[in-house]
Amino acid sequence: MQTYTVTSQLALEIYKSLVRCRKFEEKIVELYPEQQIKCPTHLSLGQEGVAAGVCAALTNGDKIFSTHRCHSHTVAKGANFKPLMAELYGKVTGCCRGKGGSMHFLAPEVGAMGASAIVAGSIPLAVGAALAAQMKGEKTVSVAFFGDGAVEQGPFHESLNFSALKKLPILFICENNGLATCTPISKRQAHGNISKRAEGYGLPGIKVDGNNVIEVWNAASGAAQRAKNGEGPTLIEALCYRWKEHVGPNYDHHLGFRTKEEVETNIKKCPIQRFLDTALEKNWFTLETAKKIEDAIQNELNAAVVFAKESPFPKEEEIFAGV
Amino acid sequence: MAREISYKAAISEAHVQSMEMDPNVFIMGVGAADPTGIFGTTVEASKKFGPARVFDTPLSEATLTGAGIGAALCGMKPVLIHARNDFLLLTMDQIVNHAAKWNYMAGGQFKVPFLIRAIVGRGWGQAAQHSQSLQALFAHIPGLQVIMPTFPYDAKGLILSSLQSNHATICIEHRWLYEKSGPVPQEPYTIPMGEGNIVKKGKDVTVIAISHMVLEALTAAETCSKENIDIEIIDPRCLRPLDESLILESVKKTGRLVIADTSWKSCGISAEIAALASEKAFEFLKAPIIRITLPDAPTPCSSVLENAYYPNHKNIAEAAKSLVLGKPAKNDNDIFSHKIEREKEFSGPF
Numbered sequence: 136m137q138t139y140t141v142t143s144q145l146a147l148e149i150y151k152s153l154v155r156c157r158k159f160e161e162k163i164v165e166l167y168p169e170q171q172i173k174c175p176t177h178l179s180l181g182q183e184g185v186a187a188g189v190c191a192a193l194t195n196g197d198k199i200f201s202t203h204r205c206h207s208h209t210v211a212k213g214a215n216f217k218p219l220m221a222e223l224y225g226k227v228t229g230c231c232r233g234k235g236g237s238m239h240f241l242a243p244e245v246g247a248m249g250a251s252a253i254v255a256g257s258i259p260l261a262v263g264a265a266l267a268a269q270m271k272g273e274k275t276v277s278v279a280f281f282g283d284g285a286v287e288q289g290p291f292h293e294s295l296n297f298s299a300l301k302k303l304p305i306l307f308i309c310e311n312n313g314l315a316t317c318t319p320i321s322k323r324q325a326h327g328n329i330s331k332r333a334e335g336y337g338l339p340g341i342k343v344d345g346n347n348v349i350e351v352w353n354a355a356s357g358a359a360q361r362a363k364n365g366e367g368p369t370l371i372e373a374l375c376y377r378w379k380e381h382v383g384p385n386y387d388h389h390l391g392f393r394t395k396e397e398v399e400t401n402i403k404k405c406p407i408q409r410f411l412d413t414a415l416e417k418n419w420f421t422l423e424t425a426k427k428i429e430d431a432i433q434n435e436l437n438a439a440v441v442f443a444k445e446s447p448f449p450k451e452e453e454i455f456a457g458v
Numbered sequence: 459m460a461r462e463i464s465y466k467a468a469i470s471e472a473h474v475q476s477m478e479m480d481p482n483v484f485i486m487g488v489g490a491a492d493p494t495g496i497f498g499t500t501v502e503a504s505k506k507f508g509p510a511r512v513f514d515t516p517l518s519e520a521t522l523t524g525a526g527i528g529a530a531l532c533g534m535k536p537v538l539i540h541a542r543n544d545f546l547l548l549t550m551d552q553i554v555n556h557a558a559k560w561n562y563m564a565g566g567q568f569k570v571p572f573l574i575r576a577i578v579g580r581g582w583g584q585a586a587q588h589s590q591s592l593q594a595l596f597a598h599i600p601g602l603q604v605i606m607p608t609f610p611y612d613a614k615g616l617i618l619s620s621l622q623s624n625h626a627t628i629c630i631e632h633r634w635l636y637e638k639s640g641p642v643p644q645e646p647y648t649i650p651m652g653e654g655n656i657v658k659k660g661k662d663v664t665v666i667a668i669s670h671m672v673l674e675a676l677t678a679a680e681t682c683s684k685e686n687i688d689i690e691i692i693d694p695r696c697l698r699p700l701d702e703s704l705i706l707e708s709v710k711k712t713g714r715l716v717i718a719d720t721s722w723k724s725c726g727i728s729a730e731i732a733a734l735a736s737e738k739a740f741e742f743l744k745a746p747i748i749r750i751t752l753p754d755a756p757t758p759c760s761s762v763l764e765n766a767y768y769p770n771h772k773n774i775a776e777a778a779k780s781l782v783l784g785k786p787a788k789n790d791n792d793i794f795s796h797k798i799e800r801e802k803e804f805s806g807p808f
């Protein structure tokens with residue numbers, strides 16, 4: 136696999152992206168108990184390295200499709216906080232005008248084409264976007280984000296086959312957090328080596344450490360280049376860890392399917408801290424710069440919360456709008 | 459006094475008893491054996507019978523549906539559970555092309571005793587893909603049985619009945635019924651497929667209500683009785699086969715019909731029941747039929763929209779009154795005038 140060089144500018148962008156993902160969801164954890172965010176909310180805390188790494192390899196014209204756990208994908212693709220936060224609050228200023236909620240984030244202006252709450256539901260849509268790009272002769276790629284659970288659905292396999300057949304410009308990004316709700320992958324798949332599935336369909340499969348953002352970015356950059364060169368799709372399996380419960384802002388070790396120790400050990404492998412350590416060590420940027428980025432993002436976020444809370448709810452007639 | 463248990467406990471008991479009675483019964487589904495056990499309905503069965511007979515599946519609903527059919531053809535009695543109706547849509551081919559037809563295509567040589575349970579979500583912004591009530595899609599299909607138990611008694615009796623029948627059964631359960639309690643006999647019993655239930659006798663207006671709408675109809679009946687309007691509530695419990703005679707008898711008696719469904723109007727169960735009444739009881743009808751259904755739109759997420767989206771007892775009461783008093787009911791554009799604050803009944807995070 137080709138190794139790309141990280142410039143200071145790219146490192147700053149990635150750090151900004153990571154912190155935006157993290158702070159956005161930390162804010163949700165803080166606000167959710169107020170019971171004003173009235174929708175099922177699946178947090179990707181701990182998994183941001185995949186979203187930020189992949190999206191750093193994309194351009195604005197590239198399209199992404201996401202899942203029920205869609206916050207970080209949409210944020211990392213460059214969405215503005217305000218419409219996302221307003222959507223969580225069910226406001227008409229939300230990214231779906233209050234129709235979708237947490238599971239259906241989008242930002243078409245930056246290529247975030249929406250998210251399905253049906254597991255594997257949006258993978259074929261990403262295939263279709265790649266087909267459109269190919270037919271129109273555009274030099275863009277499409278990205279399907281999905282979890283390890285989606286690999287068990289037929290459309291995943293059919294999508295790999297079809298896109299390999301047509302050499303479609305698409306990246307299949309599997310966030311393998313080893314869980315589907317509370318069921319570990321060992322109880323769902325005979326072998327959890329997801330990247331291996333690619334071989335059978337005739338496309339490359341790469342396994343990366345989702346906590347290593349550079350590694351994710353590097354693999355995605357190679358896959359995007361390959362796709363844009365007309366060489367077809369790539370499956371990237373990114374190993375990651377879900378810190379919180381499947382849905383909601385709390386921890387879930389009390390349910391007994393994983394231990395508190397396991398969760399704590401994995402939180403120590405935080406992809407953001409790891410990236411920051413590397414960045415400082417390699418002098419990509421200084422700690423001072425990092426703090427400045429964090430503060431600016433915090434301000435952006437606080438403004439988004441005010442915006443969301445103060446925005447009006449949709450009018451009842453809106454129920455029929457957009458059917 | 460009769461023993462009272464919750465709806466979810468009644469389902470759980472039906473599972474345990476059917477598994478005790480018949481070693482061929484087994485349960486599978488996404489999350490069927492996880493610590494939460496499909497909102498508590500499979501936890502007991504899991505404890506009692508272990509992973510050989512109650513197991514989690516991969517997220518492969520379509521294939522597991524086909525596997526359920528195959529196992530049923532070969533003597534097993536599978537129960538496949540989905541946490542939402544919406545996931546049934548992934549399995550339509552196996553249900554409609556296979557479960558419903560394998561026996562017919564074989565000239566009647568096969569049995570498909572296969573129960574598929576799926577829950578209707580509502581509230582806390584579950585939005586368009588986690589809240590559908592899809593009974594009409596299945597009730598359309600010859601070869602299937604479709605049940606929608608309302609009371610704990612119905613849930614236990616119909617589930618036990620479905621596992622003794624030779625057909626695939628789709629059981630659609632409204633999530634808001636799960637915590638409601640009612641009398642349920644301890645010993646196993648069955649409710650015949652296609653037998654409706656007169657929930658409340660009355661003489662002025664027939665209300666055919668489906669699933670959770672039965673509870674709304676009961677509240678509406680109280681309101682109406684204060685104005686001397688006597689509602690009769692019929693719960694079909696089973697949509698295929700449908701208890702036509704029970705419905706027709708009531709319509710012939712009252713001459714006025716309101717139908718309250720948990721789903722949409724177009725081509726829905728309410729259309730079927732309205733057609734039945736006009737085909738077979740036309741001369742008894744004293745007024746046009748009124749249907750109370752969801753507005754013709756997918757479920758919105760925002761709490762204010764969600765709150766306006768679902769019709770309730772006020773819509774039913776108003777419809778009944780308008781039929782008796784001869785005033786026109788509110789038209790479709792006024793459906794939102796009856797919204798009520800419902801949040802306390804169901805709150806997040808899920």
Ligand SMILES: Cc1ncc(C[n+]2csc(CCOP(=O)(O)OP(=O)(O)O)c2C)c(N)n1
Nearest residue numbers: 204252253254282283284285314315316545
């Ligand atoms: C077809 C379908 N079946 C079941 C569900 C319920 N469900 C929602 S998320 C989820 C787990 C998905 O696991 P995975 O794909 O690994 O994604 P993760 O939640 O780990 O990000 C399940 C079972 C669903 N939404 N869609």
Ligand SMILES: [Mg+2]
Nearest residue numbers: 282283312314
């Ligand atoms: Mg997962």
